[in-house]
Amino acid sequence: MIASKERTVIFEVKNLKKHFELSKGMFKKQKTIVRAVDGLNFRVYEGETLGIVGESGCGKSTTGQLMLGMLDATDGQIIFRSQDLATMNKEELRKARRDLQVIFQDPFSSLNPRMTVEELIGEPLIVHGIMKGKELRAHVLELMQLVGLREHMINRYPHEFSGGQRQRIGIARALSLNPKVIVCDEAVSALDVSIQAQILNLLNKLQRELDLTYIFIAHGLPAVRHISDRIGVMYLGKMVELAGRDDLFNQPLHPYTHALLDAVPIPDPKLRKEHDLIEGEIPSPSNPPSGCRFHPRCPYATDKCSKEEPEYREVLPDHFVACHYPLTEVAKRPVPSV
Amino acid sequence: MQEAVLKVDGLKVRFKTEDGYVSTVNGVSFTVHEGETLAIVGESGSGKSVTSLALMGILPPNGEVVEGSILYRDRELTNLSKKDYRKIRGNDISMIFQEPMTALNPVFTIGFQLREPLMLHAALNKQQAHSRAIEMLRSVGISDAEKVMGRFPHQLSGGMRQRVMIAMALSCNPKLLIADEPTTALDVTIQAQILTLLRNLKRQSSTSIMIITHDLGVVAEIADRVVVMYAGEIVEVATVDELFESPQHPYTKGLLNSMPKIHDVVDELYSIEGTVPSPLEMPTGCKFHPRCPLGDSECAKIHPSLESKEGDHLARCIKVAKKELVV
Amino acid sequence: MTQITEPAIKVTRKPKSSSGNLIRRLLKSRTGMLGLIIVLLVTLMAIFAPFLAMHDPAKTDIMNRLVPPFWLDGGNMSYPLGTDNLGRDVLSRIIYGSRVSLLVGISAVLLAGAIGIVMGLLAGYYGKAWDFLIMRLVDSFLAIPSILFMLIVLAVMGPSLSTLILVLGGTTWVVYARMVRSETLSVKERDYVQSAKAIGALDFRIIVKYILPNVISSFIVIATLNVATTIIMEASLSFLGLGIQPPDVSWGLMLSDGREYIATSWWVATFPGLAITITVLGVIFFGDWLRDVLDPKIKD
Secondary structure, three states: OOOOOOOOEEEEEEEEEEEEEEEEOOOOOEEEEEEEEEEEEEEEEOOOEEEEEOOOOOOHHHHHHHHOOOOOOOEEEEEEOOEEHHHOOHHHHHHHHHHEEEEOOOOOOOOOOOOOHHHHHHHHHHHOOOOOHHHHHHHHHHHHHHOOOOHHHOOOOHHHOOHHHHHHHHHHHHHOOOOOEEEEEOOOOOOOHHHHHHHHHHHHHHHHHHOOEEEEEEOOHHHHHHHOOEEEEEEOOEEEEEEEHHHHHHOOOOHHHHHHHHHOOOOOHHHOOOOOOOOOOOOOOOOOOOOOOOHHHOOOOOHHHHHOOOOEEEEEOOEEEEOOOOOOOHHHOOOOOO | OOOEEEEEEEEEEEEEEOOEEEEEEEEEEEEEEOOOEEEEEOOOOOOHHHHHHHHHOOOOOOEEEEEEEEEEOOEEOOOOOHHHHHHHHHHOEEEEOOOHHHHOOOOOOHHHHHHHHHHHHOOOOHHHHHHHHHHHHHHOOOOOHHHHHOOOHHHOOHHHHHHHHHHHHHOOOOOEEEEEOOOOOOOHHHHHHHHHHHHHHHHHOOOEEEEEEOOHHHHHHHOOEEEEEEOOEEEEEEEHHHHHHOOOOHHHHHHHHHOOOOOOOOOOOOOOOOOOOOOOOOOOOOOOHHHOOOOOHHHHHOOOOOEEEEOOEEEOOHHHHOOOOOO | OOOOOOOOOOOOOOOOOHHHHHHHHHHHOHHHHHHHHHHHHHHHHHHOHHHHOOOOOOOOOHHHOOOOOOOOOOOOOOOOOOEOOOOOEHHHHHHHHHHHHHHHHHHHHHHHHHHHHHHHHHHHHHOHHHHHHHHHHHHHHHHOOHHHHHHHHHHHHOOOHHHHHHHHHHHHHHHHHHHHHHHHHHHOOOHHHHHHHHOOOOHHHHHHHHHHHHHHHHHHHHHHHHHHHHHHHHHHHHHOOOOOOOOOOOHHHHHHHHHHHOOOOOHHHHHHHHHHHHHHHHHHHHHHHHHHHHOOOOOO
8 A cells, every 4th residue: 555645635525425316106296315325525545446345225336426427416525636526517527537437347238239349449539539540540459458358359349259358348448548547336246256357457457557546346345355455335325434455354443344344255164154144134225224324233233323423533543434333442332232 | 975866967958049059068967965055166158057947947948958867866857747847846946046036926925926836835725824934934034024925026125035035945845945146146244144044944954955156255155065167067076175175177276266365365366367168169178278277288189077086076187187286 | 236147048159240140040031031022022113113014104095994904804914914994004003103102101211210210319318308398299299190180281281292201201200209219218328328428428429329329220120110001101191182193103092093993893903902911011021020130139
């Protein structure tokens, strides 16, 4: 990880909120508000990989889209290199997007089936009027080589490729504008294990060579651990914990983080054990629990947890957590209710 | 050794496509013993799902078993009529799928769908079936079973639906439960709940479980024995401890090494080069040789057989057979 | 969380030329083949009408009125399918009539398609006010019985070939608008459209390069089938006297002319009727095959 002194902030997210309105019922306009993202505060430093993990409905993908400027925030700020995305006009946003690219989860649906590899990878450069013709083709070939695609594939269509190769096409497309930040939205989740390793290695190599900043959004913890410098854990639209990856994995402070890490199956039968299961289902983000959103499933929850929302604070250096009773403060923690 | 519940021998499945017949499962043989959990692991294109569909007799219309036998307790399944197969599926072998939503009927309540097979197969009246259904839902960890009985599938979460599916699959006390990627669509905390549930079920009953998965973590959590498949063939068979401790086949080794570990961070992951071959363009000899770090000209010629290195640990590799491979 | 469910069997095809593939698939489908042959024959007939027809289709010959087809008593080979009440050769009129039928069928569909695609794309892609306005317009078109509407317009503007095409195109575009709109709504949510937004592509580019190519195949299918419907509509309007006017000839007009003689000289109305039926069937077979080929969901 980069030493804290020389870190430059590239993204500053302040009290970010995104609420979606769903209208239910045909006649009475009953409105449900889904609080997909509900008050996020964090920073992304230049050159790092910030992992964001969480289960379905935690708002991690919405966060990614907000940071790409593809969704408008309901409230709060996303400051990208000292300018708020929300205050940018159309042209400024378009320019900013050249530096903000995305790699999607599903390599089967994220490539236009009617375009060839050349068109797919070269298109961003055409759109921004940077290159065309022979120069463009040469550049596309360069990019293909960079991501490990062979030259002769340039005129093929996406359906002629396997999942891993398609993901390479998607990566080359994202790289073509020479971006600063790439949001990887479940970029390896849909791939087979052996292919996933290829792509993770490729992403690491590209980061070293091109000084990229990654925001790596995923539900698969092993992959996130492998690639991230710092990891944030989200639950129902809130960041519950954020820390350097080793700190987070070795010393999780939030009971949810602990449960999440504990639930990951370990590929070693000798370490087979009973899990500290957390009970119940993930509540719906349209009707989140009061106080701490994790309290109905938390083994340590008290009255306070159901009433007061815990503050998101820096408990240890560079280790943020939103919990009334972080797991370090063992002495202060009440006896588990069950 | 326990009695065999299911014995698959030389199973070959092919599909009719526009480009002619394509074999996706080529001579697969394995045994599921009573009370054991057997895992079939492989990546997409390995033929693991087709194998499970063939066992259940629910191959898509363009697929057929061309060779081999499937013995369920001395009863040959490959030549059963559709009607007899349905009986076996209802009573002796049941299956749970990756996405329970596709297996549940969206227009009936959970209660209705649970009662129906009980009234049909177990000859219970409605009242008895109802209380038995509630009992079953409780046994898979659904505490508010009464409420869930009145719900429709879309009103339940993914984890709940999978529990309901498991309850349904177990309702007629099957001898064998085939679980095809049962936790792949679930969140990790819910996955842990379902795996624990399956583990407890195995402890409480003599039901054998055959689990099909791509996730070696899930295998390590739940399996007794493991079958590793690659490109339509079995490449390795071993007990779970042996497989993880001393994998023999280079493919198994590669798979294990390419997984990012949660407790052990490396700078660069091991990765198997290339991609799974298409059934239309199968390599000659050993099907893994073009991607294998040990592959050579000999591997391209000889199609290795599944041989035992010691005891019941089998591997399909000439290098392993010749003990050239340093473990 | 979404997962990709791999199909039970996935076969990666070797890249083949797509036209070679199409022909191979066409040869496999008998009805598709039959449809294509019929469509080709009718098209050739329309193009080479002056060479094929033995008589001037408009030339009357009172001496030879209501001559029966050659295989009946009194028939002869100079009028193979007989003549009508004014002594015009039925076969020659059918050959020339194919020109009008095809012209009207195809141009009206192209016109309707052009309007419908633009409207559907605008409504589907931009939504909100665009969607509301366009869809209300579509609704109002659907609320009026189209045949009545067409009759009124034709009566006011006076029947002619171009008016007929305008009227047919101007009323049937709503079908395409609705279809293209709903396809657009689903396509615009796909990841690849999101990826186009992510690279900063402008709306025009997204619509033309991402949405249009992915909705066009459904359009082609419906449009083909609608060529058949339009041919029938033209026939109906001509039959009612508000379509093609003499001396031009169309199959519908011939039907109309032959109606009075159906009891005594059945051939005057029956052969143009058969021509309509065969052509429409051919177009439908062809369209069905096209749907199977273009729709990846039905493939294999």
